[in-house]
Amino acid sequence: MAYYYSEPSRTFSEFLLIPNLTTKDCTPANVDLKTPITKFKKGEQPDISLNIPFSSAVMQSVSDDQMAIALARCGGISFIFGSQSPEDQAAMVRKVKEYKSGFVVSRSNLTPEHTLKDVLELKEETGHSTIAVTDDGSPTGKLLGIVTGRDYRISRDPLDKQVSEFMTPFSSLIVGKSGINLPEANDMIWEHKLNCLPIVDGEQRLESLVFRKDYDAHKENPLALMDGNKSYIVGAGINTKDYEERVPLLVEAGADILVIDASDGYTEWQRDTIAYVKENFNVKIGAGNVVDKEGFLYLVESGADFVKVGIGGGSICITREQKGIGRGQASSLIEVAEAREQYYKETGIYVPICSDGGIVHDYHITLSLAMGADFVMMGRYFARFDESPTKKLKVGNNFVKEFWGEGSNRARNWQRYDTGGKSGLVFEEGVDSYVPYAGSLKENLDKTISKIKSTMSNCGAKSIDELQQNARITLVSATSLVEGGAHDVIMKETSFSGE
Numbered sequence: 001m002a003y004y005y006s007e008p009s010r011t012f013s014e015f016l017l018i019p020n021l022t023t024k025d026c027t028p029a030n031v032d033l034k035t036p037i038t039k040f041k042k043g044e045q046p047d048i049s050l051n052i053p054f055s056s057a058v059m060q061s062v063s064d065d066q067m068a069i070a071l072a073r074c075g076g077i078s079f080i081f082g083s084q085s086p087e088d089q090a091a092m093v094r095k096v097k098e099y100k101s102g103f104v105v106s107r108s109n110l111t112p113e114h115t116l117k118d119v120l121e122l123k124e125e126t127g128h129s130t131i132a133v134t135d136d137g138s139p140t141g142k143l144l145g146i147v148t149g150r151d152y153r154i155s156r157d158p159l160d161k162q163v164s165e166f167m168t169p170f171s172s173l174i175v176g177k178s179g180i181n182l183p184e185a186n187d188m189i190w191e192h193k194l195n196c197l198p199i200v201d202g203e204q205r206l207e208s209l210v211f212r213k214d215y216d217a218h219k220e221n222p223l224a225l226m227d228g229n230k231s232y233i234v235g236a237g238i239n240t241k242d243y244e245e246r247v248p249l250l251v252e253a254g255a256d257i258l259v260i261d262a263s264d265g266y267t268e269w270q271r272d273t274i275a276y277v278k279e280n281f282n283v284k285i286g287a288g289n290v291v292d293k294e295g296f297l298y299l300v301e302s303g304a305d306f307v308k309v310g311i312g313g314g315s316i317c318i319t320r321e322q323k324g325i326g327r328g329q330a331s332s333l334i335e336v337a338e339a340r341e342q343y344y345k346e347t348g349i350y351v352p353i354c355s356d357g358g359i360v361h362d363y364h365i366t367l368s369l370a371m372g373a374d375f376v377m378m379g380r381y382f383a384r385f386d387e388s389p390t391k392k393l394k395v396g397n398n399f400v401k402e403f404w405g406e407g408s409n410r411a412r413n414w415q416r417y418d419t420g421g422k423s424g425l426v427f428e429e430g431v432d433s434y435v436p437y438a439g440s441l442k443e444n445l446d447k448t449i450s451k452i453k454s455t456m457s458n459c460g461a462k463s464i465d466e467l468q469q470n471a472r473i474t475l476v477s478a479t480s481l482v483e484g485g486a487h488d489v490i491m492k493e494t495s496f497s498g499e
């Protein structure tokens, strides 16, 4: 006979946190959001921690290299989407790893034989106004000069004028020597009033460029998430079908951590995928998604470094409607967190869990951390920002960004949903939609983080661990939900910000 759960499954909006005593030192400024994302033994340190508990979803409309750089700069991590060829995904990972927080590989390059027309076309295509001129037109060729907007006048110079005639030649450039560090590069930028400092090796070959604006950004982001080589940390999504082809390329490109991206992760294919990765590579791997103790323990025993929780709660998700599987996100998390606690007591191994999908309000993030998540994964939240890979459009009087599910016809990521066979699926599990445009990632993230820290201060918690240990959480009745928002007043204006 079928098993029946005695309790209905619940969502975040059905819960609230009850404040604990706030001691005088427990101010929002003293709250630290550092959090582990890979398993570790009691008394030891995890190999990878985040400085803020945020990850961006493994989705075409959310996590490309631009998003990964922007989020790592703020202290979180992106998992670059896997619904593209292994080569293209590896190229995105490589772009993030090459972005040396300040030292960038030159992306716009020409030779001295190119013309002003080529300069203008390249500028149009890439948006870059600084172009390196190298002997072979490659980003690491011998540097012969630089072209910026100050080197030509579109109205006066003929379009066929050769780059060699108007570039600033190497002999007139101020350059940094290979091995220079960022503060030293910045000193040169200030001393010589430069916008860009090329870094070259002993043979005049171009290594990277340092831009004034990037150094300023670096100073503003003390939480930036970097590896030992000062490259941003980045994750990548994989599937249980083509991992033998995909994983080697991702690891070679420098991915720090992988995650198996699947709607239902409680499968033998996940176990095989983890085994393959563990046997062949020294890279961390998360798995999921699961919604209960059994699924969690299965993936942990298969070797997962973290486990992702959630089925059917994503904003663009129609899995529950289409297939009738899933569980309220809060209930899933509570059960998995309990299993994790038990596992920790028994083995001394702490396995981080990620709450994936269904975050609508900022306080849902704090609730999920209190319920035991070590970090959250969000799609809709990040899709709204400048840094997401999709188009910004005007619909009516409002700006929106496109946002589509991995299980929609548009993404065609059938590997995420197809649990076997080679046929591919014939129905969708996600929709194609718009989300309200919300501006820059950093601005929004700063606001969300202030709210989380403020709530944690109310709860007397200076760290996520303290919050998990001491949080008091209450269910709210359907009627009391009404008193949670503004009520019985006439609102002066309505907002379209999405939060």
Ligand code: IMP
Pocket: 057, 058, 059, 312, 313, 314, 315, 316, 317, 318, 319, 356, 357, 358, 359, 377, 378, 379, 380, 381, 404, 405, 406, 407, 408, 429, 430, 431
């Ligand atoms: P959101 O933060 O509520 O937008 O949820 C994002 C999460 O939804 C992702 O991390 C995935 O786990 C899940 N997801 C992404 N695409 C689809 C889809 O097409 N159908 C169902 N779930 C999806």
